[in-house]
Amino acid sequence: MSIETRRKPPSPLGETTTPVKRRKQSWWQRMWRDRMLLAFALPGMVLLLLFHYVALLGNVIAFKDYQPFLGIWESVWTGLENFDVLFNGDPDFLNALRNTLVLTFIQTVFVFPVPIVLALLLNSLLSERIKKLVQSILYLPHFLSWVIVVAIFQQMFGGSGMVNNFLRSNGWAALDILGNPDTFFALLTSQVIWKDTGWGTILFLAALSQIDSSLYEATAVDGAGRWRQLWHITLPGLRGIIILLLILKLGDSLSVGFEQIILQQAAVGVQASEVLDTYVYNNGIVGGSWGVSTAVGLVKGLIGVVLVLAANKIAHAFGENGVYKA
Template sequence: MSWWDRVRRDHILLLAALPGVALLLTFHYLPWLGNVIAFKDYQPYVGIVDSPWSGLANFRIIVSGDPAFLNALANTLIITLLQVLVVFPAPIALALLLDSLMSQRLRRVVQSVLYLPHFLSWVIVVAIFMQLLGDGGLLNRFLLDHDLGTVSIVSNPEAFFALVTGQVLWKDAGWATILFLAALSRIDGTLYEASAVDGASRWRQLWHITLPGLRGLIVLLLILRLGDALTVGFEQIVLQQPAVGVDASEVLDTYVYNNGILAGDWGVSAAVGLVKGLVGLLLVLGANRLAHRFGAQGVYRR
């Protein structure tokens, strides 16, 4: 069947997809053209076309060792590492735990409770944590009522990394569990029966049957996570930045916002954002090639 025949056959589906394609082009691909200001001394009142070219001058801040940029980069890498080591494995553990529950009704109830926070905006999530762990929150009120003193969590810069990691874990771990539960349901149950006949323990079944069955999904999600390795939640962090200060909470996304939107240094902010996107692309390509070498499909086939 020729290309034109396939178009004629699926023309209704193609027409239905046009609004989504137009939305994607308008808000995701056309804004890429604005990255040209990374190579210009951009002034909003002059415009992109008439702003003078500055070459690679805006990229010098990345290699010149600017303290503010290095601090934002270090905070970004620390939060990313914590999320990969703590947040990423959590849905796998939750899926394995829920899959072991014998009662289908209990499993559905627990699953619903776990993924409910995913539908809350970061404004609500941060407000909940403020009400619970803030200086005047529920926890400190309980401690004061029992003459135990108070603890500073939300406004403590030293606890910021643990705080944002816990918030991401509470908000999104339950939602990602759905994917792993779906993958677990596709594993052939006769494999467990055969291994049980051979005397395999639950741990050996987990290691030799369950985890290999989840390997493709784990690799895929890990590659996609690496693509966002330098993106650690702008809304979540910018909402809490006034409480802990810029030094403790500045990441690359808030650095772009604070220096571009607020301070007006548009060219440098665009340069940092462009480099961040290119690094994410390289991480995805590298991780995908590594996945192919280990026999996994990855994001796309070779």
Template sequence: MTRSPVPARRRLTWRQRLGQDKVLVLLALPGIVSLILFHYLPLLGNVIAFKDYQPYVGILASPWVGLTNFAVIVNGDPQFVNALTNTVIITLLQVLVVFPAPIALALLLHSLMSERIKRVVQSVLYLPHFLSWVIVVAIFQYMLGDAGLLNNVMRDVDIGTVSIIGNPDAFKALVTGQVLWKDAGWATILFLAALARIDGTLYEASAVDGAGRWRQLWHVTLPGLRSLIILLLILRLGDSLSVGFEQILLQQQAVGADASEVLDTYVYNNGILAGEWGPSAAVGMVKGLVGLLLVLGANRLAHRFGERGVYQS
């Protein structure tokens, strides 16, 4: 008896798919509108990078100067070079220290047997994420400042004091530590979810084959997290030249611009405060283009290694 062929599934038009998912579309609509109004429409303002922009004249009436404003980048303006150098150093520190920290924390939390202890530890780790940078900087000032808790304890035991807050040499390590304390716990959520999806029979089979905890970590756990790690690393590269505008601006006066000026504060100090709108817009525009190129390049590299990346080309 011959089996009748299964009819091909009719492809829906985009209007039919929109009708099926209209509830989800309506739920996403406020976010889409917000994204367009506050992220995409402001991109049109990048035109001032090619103009001698004067606020009292307006964008349209400001004279066109072409690529003149990009001279600060091409000619290596000392302030720009200093900001770029500090940005790259802080970015490398955060990628090497801050990025792996949530993975390690997630692995530690996942290994806890008691769910009650796990929930308590998670709550403690998540809390700093909800504090503003003003509060975080104040806490570190209270703990590590010259008159802070650490130095007061060291004075009481006659050890001497350490200069951390306000020390230009320690500033990059300080901001990296602040980001680590504030956001590492919150970032474990994604990794804990990925760990929960790993098939438990893989651990049982590896244990039968004689694999210890370290071999299970290397051959089962990390491969299960690989796709997520690559995805988050690609997204981090796209935002690599943004290293915490508010955090650094709050502490810049204490250490000086030489140690703390980054690209975001350079755009603010030279554009908003000093009135150099065109060159500052040019720096901001190039920073965004570099981030885009890093995402595209990293995503293509991920495809070469068989990973999905951020999107499928």
């Protein structure tokens, strides 16, 4: 009597095989595997370590009477004495703090939204060739140094610049634009907008490209116009990147452009143009008050950290990820 052998019917996807478990690689094995990638990243890591993390140890100067010929570790320890400029209300420091806060508020309100508006306008262009041409023109000022930017503004709006020469040739009085303390903040704001607005649109244009076009088509069928589409589709699609960049902006809010201001400070005077960064430079490197200047810089950095943490907490309360998740 023959015994019938029954075979398991083959799988429609072919013969089934037991998956082979890959042995988990050790930390050293992963490092060796990615050795070429790490070799390329090594120079940047070394620079970041030396000039950002190791340099933080120099903040100990804020608690010492630092003398360059003695060095950091041999200088006399003074505790919180250098922070008296903050606690006792030094007039020069208070003036620098006031100018910094006013300029921070102006640039947050008037500079931060401009790349968003410009990105929306560029996104509305139908011709890709025109859009790329406009983007290239707008990106160009970002790659110019502040020395060149200030020189351009001097050639345009200086006492013997193009604008004043035009006014004089037509019998009108010349305008003091670059040397007027009352309009100095407006001048700084216009320079920042001209230089960095185009570059700031990159992230917003990238976010706009990720919005599903079918949402616009569906709302158009329902009778929604461009303004309603902007309010209910476009701006919610940009909300995440707007909140993220605003948090990062707050963290750097007390740094309002050292190079830009120091190049033009002589024209308007210290009273109208002194901010925390220039205060640190003028009192530390120029004036020799190393400890006081380091104390001011340290407090400025701590305030920036607090602003980032607070803004990130508020972002979490509104359902956004922020800079990091809780």
